[in-house]
Amino acid sequence: MVQDFATLKKIYNVFDPFRPLPAGDPAYVDCQEVRGDGDILVEVGRDILLSDRKTCQLYAGHRGAGKSTELLRLQKYLNEQGCFVVYFAADEQDIEPEDAQYTDILLACTRRLLEALKDNANPEPLVSWLKSRWHDLKDLLPDVSLEGLEVEKEISLFAKITAKLRTEPSLRHKIRERLNPHTQTLILALNQFIEDAKKRLPSEYSQLVVIADNLDRIVPIPQEDGRSNHEHIFLDRSEQLKALNCHLIYTVPISLVYSNRANRFTRYLWY
Numbered sequence: 001m002v003q004d005f006a007t008l009k010k011i012y013n014v015f016d017p018f019r020p021l022p023a024g025d026p027a028y029v030d031c032q033e034v035r036g037d038g039d040i041l042v043e044v045g046r047d048i049l050l051s052d053r054k055t056c057q058l059y060a061g062h063r064g065a066g067k068s069t070e071l072l073r074l075q076k077y078l079n080e081q082g083c084f085v086v087y088f089a090a091d092e093q094d095i096e097p098e099d100a101q102y103t104d105i106l107l108a109c110t111r112r113l114l115e116a117l118k119d120n121a122n123p124e125p126l127v128s129w130l131k132s133r134w135h136d137l138k139d140l141l142p143d144v145s146l147e148g149l150e151v152e153k154e155i156s157l158f159a160k161i162t163a164k165l166r167t168e169p170s171l172r173h174k175i176r177e178r179l180n181p182h183t184q185t186l187i188l189a190l191n192q193f194i195e196d197a198k199k200r201l202p203s204e205y206s207q208l209v210v211i212a213d214n215l216d217r218i219v220p221i222p223q224e225d226g227r228s229n230h231e232h233i234f235l236d237r238s239e240q241l242k243a244l245n246c247h248l249i250y251t252v253p254i255s256l257v258y259s260n261r262a263n264r265f266t267r268y269l270w271y
Contacts, residue, residue, distance in 0.1 A: 020068030084205040121197035129189040208246040
């Protein structure tokens with residue numbers, strides 16, 4: 001009986017619908033013919049590989065339809081085609097889907113790029129930005145001091161900030177309030193870091209791609225102006241979302257695809 005239960009548990013977890021399959025998993029089934037969608041490797045990957053300019057593409061679909069599995073396939077394919085891909089599931093360590101704003105996403109991208117590329121690029125622009133903003137943040141992070149820290153530990157402060165945003169509701173609003181006026185300067189610093197990273201990528205890579213997954217799980221919250229945080233993030237902040245100087249893929253809530261404002265970004269959308 002114990003052995004039968006262990007086997008049943010193993011089978012259950014192999015077919016867990018909420019666990020994306022890694023690229024190349026033998027359990028993967030190509031449902032393209034039934035779904036009627038284009039192949040993500042062609043429809044999304046082609047634009048990245050052929051474009052002379054940076055691209056920003058949005059990816060949407062119903063919950064549990066296999067978006068993460070497809071994006072992991074795309075990551076593997078792009079890596080094989082000479083792209084350095086930074087993939088992350090934003091809700092795992094960086095954002096709280098029940099209460100998320102644009103600033104949280106920008107900080108998540110910053111942290112993930114720093115961690116993935118810290119050995120390939122000079123982090124000084126981002127470290128300098130953090131130091132310039134430290135007087136706004138130090139009382140919110142009383143257990144941390146920048147004095148005498150090595151660069152590695154200074155970089156880790158971005159992870160501390162995203163952790164606070166994700167896990168401490170009492171600090172979330174305060175951090176955003178103090179950093180929101182400075183998101184443009186953060187983008188500038190991040191782009192300096194990205195430009196340096198692209199010049200120093202290992203020889204087998206020629207392009208840089210960021211895939212921010214699970215942003216479609218952000219819960220819609222009505223704002224004071226009567227609109228939702230979805231609109232504030234993906235519409236009002238669309239120019240900032242596109243501003244990073246590399247290829248970008250963001251997952252977006254499918255409700256936006258069918259909203260009356262979807263035409264604002266339809267040209268960037270695949271689902």
